[in-house]
Amino acid sequence: MKVYEPDGKYEYFHIQSPYIGLSPDYHAEAGAEKDNAEKSYDD
């Protein structure tokens, strides 16, 4: 990424994004849903 200052000076910056993936919340919610499903099945 090239960023200029008002006097015409510029610098290049290398920026790396974080990984993209499923949030831990999803796995937690999926696990809770599975537990609830198993519980209701047992009931």
Next chain:
Amino acid sequence: MRGKRRIFAVVMLLLCLISSSAGYAKKSKEPNPDYVGAYHSEVETLKKHIVFLNHGAKDVIQLKNGLLFAFNRPILKESTDYNVYKKKLDIVLIYPILEYDYYDYVMAIGMNITLKNTSKKALTIRWSESSLSDINYSGLPFFNGMYYQDANVPVATPDTLLVPGQIVTMNIFTSNAIKTESITAPIFRKKAVSDTICS
């Protein structure tokens, strides 16, 4: 003579079987339109959980010139079109619903970012002289409001000017996207090489 005919018949039968099975394999990757609607809401729910994960890279980066760069969320595109899957880049997830012979492809096509100028000088990001890269892809960023025909065209790629203290939240997309890799998974799986790089 009769033996030759039998051999010919067996060979033709085998050829027919091979061609029909190959056709089935190809067909099995095509989405079944009957189930697209049924799984749309499920995939929408899933997409809300696809986020930037902090695996070594920081969500917020402070550059030494005072520019703050924050990764908010990936911008995703969902497609059930196998042709899109073949052509586009950055498959994040392939959601196979095997029992219905149906696939859903979720792709990262860009990201939502926030920029803040914490310096006392105006800063200009010249995107036309920057690049957005993945492992096998590198090109100019693409922004809302641009013509598709201007993707990857430097003179048509706008700058972002930030006066001191200014905060800007914007979407930044890849241009001329091509598929770089694919992952098939029996369940949702994190993209193996998902880091996008601005340089």
